Amino acid sequence: MFGLASSLTGAGGTLTGGASRFRRRIMVFALALAMAAMTVPAGLPATAAPPGRGTLHWSPCYKDVGAEFGVTYECAQLNVPLDHDEPAGAQVQLALVRLPARDQDARIGSILLNPGGPGGSGVDFALFFGPFAEFIWGPEVRDRFDLVGFDPRGVGRSIKCFGNERQALEALTPFTFPLTPAEEQIRADGDGLLAEQCDRRGNRIGEHMSTANVARDMDLLRSAVGDEQLTYVGLSYGTYLGVTYANLFPDRVRSVVVDAVLDPHAWANVDGQVPFSTRLRSDQGAQATLDRFFELCEAVAPGNCAFAPNPAQRFDALAQRLLAEPVRFTDPETGEPVAVTYQDMIGETLIGLYDPFEYAAVAELLAVLESVASPGTEASPAKRQRAAQFVNKRGVPHYQNFVESFPAVACSDSNNPTDYAV
Structure with a gap:
């Protein structure tokens, strides 16, 4: 992970507390390791001829978000065939957003973005990654490329299986x-x-959610933005999408950057007796990252990691405590009863481990939960309110459909057990 040690230790080896829970940055900074293939040497001509401007109709959007970050976003929609074997048949509409290149005269083309998942929203990724691109990739990439995020078929804004969040819950x-x-x-x-x-x-979308179909959609999007060849960045599952595109359309690739690469053979393995999530060994990667978090927490100066000393032992003890019984208290902010479970602790920790810049917050949150869970301890209102963050309240500004799209893509791409007893 990019900046793993430096993100944990501030100046003088200090693990700073109170880090904001800015989860929109999750995995964003890992891109820095992979972007050497994308950078443009100074003075290098863009192309022999100016890139096309495409056929999409872009209009300003997300003005509040843009104002917050000092940028301007544009939105469009692209219709693609539900079934690529029937291009004149039923269509699926893909939601798009772009952050235009700052120097349009020197513009090379577009970078299409996919944050992974499957089921991750490329629109959200472009919205909340775009303002940071200059600091990660350098100003020249931002100057000369449009950043384009898209919600793949059946993902995010492109389609929903429920009418609203209440139904989805x-x-x-x-x-x-x-x-x-x-x-x-x-x-x-x-x-x-x-x-x-x-x-x-779902408008039959579940029958057409394979990564190969998304790659074909992406080829239509490449053409629609006016690029003769694809420039693409994909993370996690997005690496499989990038590899799939490169295999389907090898002559149409300018640059495909993949980071946090998953094993394509494990993803699409024909052995349906083993779930794809087990085949990918995600659990092993998470454990290795957690162990590294413990090492870094122990290594900083005394008092500068909220969950030191002995973070590994304390984590295990806290997990065992929650396995035996949830921690129950009243949220001082809402007055509602709160029960933090073992699953809450593991799930929230896993989310935090995706982003090294959140490690300080993870350590602080674990320490607070440990304090609240200690027998005979009356935690302060501030600590109880902080510990309540472990509970997934599931309230989001607008209905997301990640829970639908993840299994739809995974089960379209590979065989998996159909019996819960397996």
């Missing part, structure tokens, strides 16, 4: 992952409702 479990047979049944019931709603409202 009925299919979501109140836990990150099941621990008991009863919770497994709740998860199975939620999956059944999800499948039923997507079959009813």
Whole structure:
């Protein structure tokens, strides 16, 4: 991860507390390692001929977000065939956003972005990554490339299986992952409702959610933005999309940058007895990152990591405490009862480990939860309010459909167990 040690230790080896929970940056800074292939040497001519301007109709959008970061966004929509074997048949509309190149006279083309998932919104990624691009890639890339994010078919703004967030919550479990047979049944019931709603409202999109279809959409988008060849950045699952495009359209690739690469053979393995998530060994990667977090927390000067000393042992003890019984208290901000579970702790920690710039906040949050969970301890209102952040309140500004699109793509690309007993 980019800046792993330096993000944990500030000046003088200090792990700074109170880091903002700016999760929009998750995985963004890892791109710095991969972008050497994208940078433009000074004085290098862009192309033999100016790039085309494409056929899309862009208009200003997300003005409040743009004003916050001092940039201007433009939005458009692109219709693509639901079934690429029937290009004149039913269409799917893709949502697009771009941050235009600052020097249009020297513009090389567009960089298409995919944050991973599957099911990650490229629109959101462009919105909240774009303002930081100059500091990560250098000003010349921002000057000479449009940054274009798109919500792939069946993802984000492109289509939804539920009418609103309240309906979607009925299919979501109140836990990150099941621990008991009863919770497994709740998860199975939620999956059944999800499948039923997507079959009813999905406009047959579930039959056409494969990565190969998204790559074909991306080729149409490449042409629509006016580029003869594709320039692309993909993270995590987005690496598989990039590799798929390069295999389908090798002559149409200018530059494909992939970071946090997943094993394409493991992703699409034909062995349906092993879930794709197990084949990818994501659990092993998470454990290695957690171990590194413990090492860095222990290594900083005494008192400068909120979860030191002995972070690994304290983490295990806290996990065992929550496995035995959730920590219950009243949120002083809302007055509502709060129960922090083992699943909450593991899920929230995993999210924080994606972003080294959040490690200080992860350490602080674990220390606060440990304090609240200590027997016979009356935690302060501030600590109880902080600990309440472990609980996934599931309230978002607008309905997201990640829970639908992730399994739709994964199950389209590979065989997976159909029996919950496996």
